Amino acid sequence: MALYGADVEIGIHTLLCLLRTTQPVSSHELATYQGLSPTHVAKVLGRLQQAGVVASSPGKTGGYLLARSAAEISLTDVVDAIEGPKPLFACRDIRFRCELLAGDPPEWATCSMCAVNSAMKRAESAMRDVLAKTTLRQLGEEFVRKAPPEFLQRASGWFVEHREQRVSSGRPSEP
Template sequence: MSGGVEWALHCCVVLTSVAEPVPAVRLAQLHDVSPTYLAKQLQALSRAGLVQAVQGKSGGYVLTRPPETITLLDVVEAVDGPDPAFVCTEIRQRGPLATPAEACTAPCPIAEAMATAESARRAALRSVTIADLAERVESGSGPDALTGVGSWLRADDPHPTGRGTREETGT
C-alpha cells in the first residue's frame, strides 16, 4: 500500500471529530505533511465519494457518510485503486523450460496462494471502519483525544504562531 493510504486514513479519522468542513491546509498542518501531497489524497477520497469538498470561506472537507459505513477497504481502494496487490503474469509459460499455454489448465499455485491472501486482506480491511479506528484512538490516546483534535481543527487561527502562511500573508 502507498503512504497516501495512511494519510487518508488519518484524515478520515480526524474528520469524525468535527461537524463542519476542515480546510486541507489545516489537515496538512495537523499531520505535518505537505498540503500539496495531502490534497492528492483528499481528492482521491472525494472522487470515491468518501469526503466532500465544500467551497467558500468556511470550506474544506467533510465525511460524506457516517464513519460506521466507511471501511478501511473503501479508503485503500480510493487511494491505491481496486486492483489486487498481486497480478499473475504466467511466468510459468516463459523461459527455456516454459509450460505450454495449453498445458496450463489450472491456475498457477502461486497465483492461487496469492489470491487467497488477497481475499483475506480485503476481508480484514472490510471488517474495520473509520468509526472503529476513531474508537481505538480514543481508547489508546485518552477519551478526549479526538475532542482535542476537533478543537484544534476549529480554532480561529489556523497557525499556532499567528503568522499565517506565505500565501495568506503575502510574504
C-alpha cells in the same frame, strides 16, 4: 516495497481527523495538524471526494467533512478511492517458461491455475476481506480507547481554534 503507497496512509489518517468534527475542516488545516504537505493532502482529499468518501464546501467557512457515516466507510473504500483496485500479485506464468518443457508445456502443467497464483489470490481475497470489514468508525473507536482524554480535548480544540482563526481572518478555504 509497500503494497499500498503513502497516500493511503495519509488518506486514512486525514479521515480519522474528520471523525470528531461537525464543522468543515480545510485541507490546509488537516495537513498542518498532521505535519504533512498541504498540496499532498489536498490531492488525496480530491481523490476521496471524487469517490464520495468526503464532501467539500467552498468559502471561508468551507472545508471537508465525511460524506457518509464513519461506520459506512471501509478501508476498501479508502484504498480504492486513492489507488484504485489493484491486485496483490500479477502472475507472469513463469511455469510456461520451464526449460524442460521446451516451449510446449503438457496439459498436466497448464490444466489448472498455477499453485503460486492460487495462493496469492487467496491471500489477496483475505486481505481485501479484512479491509472491507474494517471501518473508519472502528479505527476511531480504537484510537479513542488508547488516547488520554486530555489529548482528545487538545485535538478537538486545535481544530476549533484554527477554524475560528481562518473564519475571522476572512481567508477562503481551499476547501
